[in-house]
Amino acid sequence: MPERFENDTRYFRTVVENADDAHSILMRVYEALRAKGYDPVTQIVGYLMSGDPTYITSHQNARSLVCRIERDELMEELVRSYIDHNVT
Secondary structure (H helix, E strand, O other), X not given: OOEEOOOOOEEOOXXXXXXXXXXXHHHHHHHHHHHOOOOHHHHHHHHHHHOOHHHXXXXXXXXXXXXXXXXXXXXXXXXXXXXXXXXX
8 A cells, every 4th residue: 555645645665575585586487487388497597697588488577577686696596495405
């Protein structure tokens, strides 16, 4: 709900992405790519290597989401997840 101030200008609260959102964004992008019939791994790798957002579908707002976070943060999340699941 917008907040109202004396001059009737409307301000909307925005949701701030935090570090934990890299995982959430990757999962949402993955699902959007899969839903459109793409190979999500290939498309995400293409984006990470090139920086070209057209590797990511705009379906379900995935392209906009992936552009909200730096590529190095996405790669950090991927490495962290891999290590967490494969190192004992």
